[in-house]
Amino acid sequence: xxxxxxxxxxxxxxxxxxxxxxxxxxxxxxxxxxxxxxxxxxxxxxxxxxxxxxxxxxxxxxxxxxxxxxxxxxxxxxxxxxxxxxxxxxxxxxxxxxxxxxxxxxxxxxxxxxxxxxxxxxxxxxxxxxxxxxxxxxxxxxxxxxxxxxxx
Amino acid sequence: xxxxxxxxxxxxxxxxxxxxxxxxxxxxxxxxxxxxxxxxxxxxxxxxxxxxxxxxxxxxxxxxxxxxxxxxxxxxxxxxxxxxxxxxxxxxxxxxxxxxxxxxxxxxxxxxxxxxxxxxxxxxxxxxxxxxxxxxxxxxxxxxxxxxxxxxxxxxxxxxxxxxxxxxxxxxxxxxxxxxxxxxxxx
Numbered sequence: 093x094x095x096x097x098x099x100x101x102x103x104x105x106x107x108x109x110x111x112x113x114x115x116x117x118x119x120x121x122x123x124x125x126x127x128x129x130x131x132x133x134x135x136x137x138x139x140x141x142x143x144x145x146x147x148x149x150x151x152x153x154x155x156x157x158x159x160x161x162x163x164x165x166x167x168x169x170x171x172x173x174x175x176x177x178x179x180x181x182x183x184x185x186x187x188x189x190x191x192x193x194x195x196x197x198x199x200x201x202x203x204x205x206x207x208x209x210x211x212x213x214x215x216x217x218x219x220x221x222x223x224x225x226x227x228x229x230x231x232x233x234x235x236x237x238x239x240x241x242x243x244x
Numbered sequence: 245x246x247x248x249x250x251x252x253x254x255x256x257x258x259x260x261x262x263x264x265x266x267x268x269x270x271x272x273x274x275x276x277x278x279x280x281x282x283x284x285x286x287x288x289x290x291x292x293x294x295x296x297x298x299x300x301x302x303x304x305x306x307x308x309x310x311x312x313x314x315x316x317x318x319x320x321x322x323x324x325x326x327x328x329x330x331x332x333x334x335x336x337x338x339x340x341x342x343x344x345x346x347x348x349x350x351x352x353x354x355x356x357x358x359x360x361x362x363x364x365x366x367x368x369x370x371x372x373x374x375x376x377x378x379x380x381x382x383x384x385x386x387x388x389x390x391x392x393x394x395x396x397x398x399x400x401x402x403x404x405x406x407x408x409x410x411x412x413x414x415x416x417x418x419x420x421x422x423x424x425x426x427x428x429x430x431x
Contacts, residue, residue, distance in 0.1 A: 123343075125345075128345070140325075158412060159298075160413045160414060160422075161411060161412060161419050163419070164411055164412060164419070191411070192410065192411045192419075194409050194412070215409055215410070216406050216407020216408060216409075217406060217407065218384065218406055219406065219426070219428060220381065221346065221348065221384075222346055223345060223346045228381070233424070235410060237410075
């Protein structure tokens with residue numbers, strides 16, 4: 093599957109997809125960590141949090157509606173390329189009527205480039221929110237409305 | 245194991261040393277309330293229903309909410325990702341999204357109408373419990389300024405505003421911004 097075609101993944105396929113990714117892209121994807129979590133724990137966390145997972149080429153995408161405002165969704169991507177993320181945002185806007193999006197991205201993650209290319213802006217930083225590789229790391233919150241993410 | 249409560253010199257609370265094995269006891273000198281955290285029991289279920297907003301860090305009855313609005317219901321603890329403590333007669337303190345690798349949790353406090361005077365002590369007790377009983381590194385939670393969140397109390401307790409997510413909560417017929425407040429406990 094190539095281009096920006098999005099396909100829904102079941103939990104097992106999502107775990108396999110995460111496992112196949114380079115660690116710097118996969119760590120922090122919806123708080124998952126394929127470096128320190130085994131497949132069973134990854135599957136359990138995906139099921140517990142209710143994240144919907146998709147593939148777009150080699151990229152793994154995820155979304156979870158905000159229970160306090162169903163027109164807003166938390167989104168995540170494992171690629172620094174903006175096209176897969178833009179395809180997900182377009183789909184969420186068209187078929188789930190989402191009007192705004194936010195994302196939690198580890199500080200210095202290469203994935204941040206995709207969000208900035210899609211019109212997301214920083215709305216805050218969670219200090220020392222993640223721990224891996226021997227130290228705590230900050231997490232940046234990105235936000236965009238549907239209008240921000242449209243190509244002009 | 246006995247909790248040791250260190251007096252906070254920046255607060256007006258007088259801290260009473262813990263007298264039980266697991267409880268965290270705080271006495272608020274501003275009001276006659278004594279705030280004692282203890283574990284959840286099934287007979288505490290009525291305290292888990294109230295007028296606060298869902299997932300609010302310091303949940304008080306927001307002003308201007310019509311009486312027809314559904315109350316918020318907090319579920320009893322289901323697994324190791326939650327820690328639910330009770331403020332007898334006043335409300336609950338809930339640590340959810342507990343993560344023992346990152347040593348963090350999202351904090352929710354819900355106080356019944358009439359127990360708002362306990363807010364300061366409840367918040368301080370919760371942070372003390374998070375550090376000394378749960379050994380957490382970080383605690384965070386949501387505050388909704390448009391619903392009258394007492395952000396001054398959060399700041400006095402040592403939390404700071406870390407982010408503002410626009411349109412994160414539906415309140416009063418429109419989406420409103422929600423703030424994330426947090427604190428590093430063992431800095």
